[in-house]
Every structure is written in C-alpha cells, then in structure tokens.
Amino acid sequence: MPVAPMFPTFFYGTAWKEDRTEALVREALTVGFTAIDTANQRRHYHEAGVGAGIAAYLADGPSSRDRLFLQTKFTHVAGQDSRLPYDPKADVGVQVEQSFAKSLEHLRTDYVDSYVLHGPSANHGLADEDWKAWRAMETIAKSGRARFLGISNVSWSQLEELIRRAEVPPTFVQNRCYRRKGWDQEVRDVCRERGLHYQGFWLLSANPEILAHPHVEALARRFACTTAQVVYRFALGLGMIVLSGTTGPGHMRECLAAAAIDLDAKDIARIAAI
Numbered sequence: 001m002p003v004a005p006m007f008p009t010f011f012y013g014t015a016w017k018e019d020r021t022e023a024l025v026r027e028a029l030t031v032g033f034t035a036i037d038t039a040n041q042r043r044h045y046h047e048a049g050v051g052a053g054i055a056a057y058l059a060d061g062p063s064s065r066d067r068l069f070l071q072t073k074f075t076h077v078a079g080q081d082s083r084l085p086y087d088p089k090a091d092v093g094v095q096v097e098q099s100f101a102k103s104l105e106h107l108r109t110d111y112v113d114s115y116v117l118h119g120p121s122a123n124h125g126l127a128d129e130d131w132k133a134w135r136a137m138e139t140i141a142k143s144g145r146a147r148f149l150g151i152s153n154v155s156w157s158q159l160e161e162l163i164r165r166a167e168v169p170p171t172f173v174q175n176r177c178y179r180r181k182g183w184d185q186e187v188r189d190v191c192r193e194r195g196l197h198y199q200g201f202w203l204l205s206a207n208p209e210i211l212a213h214p215h216v217e218a219l220a221r222r223f224a225c226t227t228a229q230v231v232y233r234f235a236l237g238l239g240m241i242v243l244s245g246t247t248g249p250g251h252m253r254e255c256l257a258a259a260a261i262d263l264d265a266k267d268i269a270r271i272a273a274i
Contacts, residue, residue, distance in 0.1 A: 007197055008035035008069050009236065009259055012252075013245035014050050015039075021046040024247055025053025029063070031252045037174075037199075037243055039073035039118055040103045042083035047072065047106040055108050071114035071172075072103045073152065074133060076121045092129050096136035100145070114172055115146035119153035126161050138168040150174060150199075156186040163194055174199040174243070179207045179274065183238060192239065200235050201243035204228055213274055223261050225254075230271075232258035237268040 012028040014021055014037060025036060038050045058065065074096050077088055086098035104110060115137055121129045140146045150172030151162060163169050173191055177184050177200035184200070191198045210216055211227045220227045232255060235242050244255045 011035040011037040011243045013037050013243045015044045021049030022053040026057045029057040035069035037071045040085045040099045041075040043081040051107040069113045073116040073118035075118040092132040093136035114148045116150040141168045176202045200240040229258040233261040234271045
C-alpha cells in the first residue's frame with residue numbers, strides 16, 4: 001500500500017519524553033521530520049511541550065505551520081491519569097470537544113492534520129462510549145478543525161465495524177507492530193483493502209529479535225547502515241508510515257535516511273518471513 005504524497009513517510013513520536021519533549025521536537029523538525037505525533041494524555045505525553053518545541057522551531061523561520069503535519073489524540077478516562085484534559089463527569093462527546101480545545105491550545109494552532117481516537121474502550125467491538133467519541137470527532141472534522149481522523153490500538157474487527165458505521169471514515173490506523181503477529185497483517189490487510197494508511201509504532205522496541213537476526217545484520221552490512229534502518233526500510237516496503245521516537249540528532253537523521261536504502265522485494269519478503 002503506497003503512502004499518498006500528501007502524507008508524510010515518517011512521524012516523530014513524542015511519548016515518554018517529559019521535560020525533554022520541547023527540545024527533542026525542535027531537534028526532530030530541524031533535522032528533517034515534518035510530522036509530529038502526540039496525544040492529550042499527560043500520563044504518557046507532554047503535549048504542551050510539543051507545542052513549545054514546534055513554536056521554537058517555527059520562530060527560527062525555516063518553515064511554516066502549513067508545511068507541518070500535526071497529529072494528536074483523544075484518550076478515554078481509563079487511559080488517563082489524574083491530570084485529565086476534560087471533565088470526567090461530562091458526556092464523552094463533551095470530553096472530546098474539551099480535549100480537542102486543549103490540544104489546539106497546547107499545539108498553538110487552530111487546526112490539526114489528524115485527530116485520532118487513542119484506542120477503543122473495550123477489547124472486543126466498539127462500545128457506546130467509542131461511538132460517542134467518534135461522532136464528536138466527526139463533528140470536529142466536518143468543521144475543518146481536523147483534516148483527517150484516525151484510530152489507534154485497534155483490532156481488524158473493530159476497524160471493520162468503524163468503517164462500516166462511520167459517517168466520516170478513518171484515514172489512519174496507528175498500531176503497535178509485532179513480528180510474531182505478522183507485522184499486524186490482519187489490520188494492514190483491512191487498511192490495504194479499504195484505502196486506509198497504516199502507521200506502525202514500536203517497530204524496534206517490540207521486535208529486538210529482528211534487529212539481532214543474521215539476515216537483518218547481513219543486510220545492514222551490505223548497505224553500510226544500521227539494523228534499525230533496515231527494519232524501518234522494511235516497514236516502508238510493507239506500505240507503513242513509520243513512527244520513530246528516537247532521541248539524538250544522529251539517530252533522527254539515520255531514521256530519515258532509511259528511506260533511501262535500496263531493499264528489493266525479495267529482501268522485504270525474506271524479512272517478513274522471519
């Protein structure tokens with residue numbers, strides 16, 4: 001599934017960076033990332049720090065807001081800690097509006113490029129709370145304040161249900177991606193069949209055995225690159241948009257440079273078969 005030109009190939013992921021968030025976001029944009037992924041979930045993200053990093057980068061003058069792709073998320077109460085971005089007693093639709101308003105404030109913008117439901121509230125199917133959240137997100141999308149919608153941490157059956165019943169269907173799916181689950185084959189199949197764009201995260205953290213595999217190591221030697229770059233290029237070859245939360249300008253540049261590695265279809269198929 002090729003990635004449409006309007007969408008970035010790589011996102012910089014901002015989870016678990018706390019006080020380093022502002023500096024790392026600014027660094028990521030400076031070295032060449034154009035897309036930032038965050039969430040209004042203080043438990044794992046510092047969304048205000050993301051906004052500060054973007055503002056500092058834009059103040060330097062090398063780019064403008066319309067050249068960046070900003071993605072944030074609404075997170076249900078169960079996924080939050082005590083630092084809630086909305087009234088926990090309010091209806092879920094109201095919570096979405098409150099969370100989104102705070103996200104715009106944090107990110108210092110009047111729109112986001114992608115607004116994502118940070119996972120269904122149930123393990124199976126979509127609950128009433130999920131549909132209330134999605135309907136509120138659809139209202140935001142229809143108003144032009146979010147260009148696209150998406151969903152994260154979703155199964156193939158939940159995704160099929162969402163596509164079937166949504167008025168504004170998702171454009172993006174963002175999932176944790178495990179080799180032992182066929183690199184999320186079932187969900188990626190739905191995305192390919194339905195024309196959705198798959199964002200893969202934890203590609204390195206969830207798959208250390210792939211980084212150490214002799215075939216991946218041999219490819220890294222052949223192309224004079226790192227095994228992490230091989231995995232990122234492999235993911236692009238499967239049609240994924242890659243999320244990377246790497247720190248340090250050197251690793252950031254290596255991540256972006258992975259797109260130029262000349263893996264062929266046979267190399268990609270062999271990694272997929274590991």
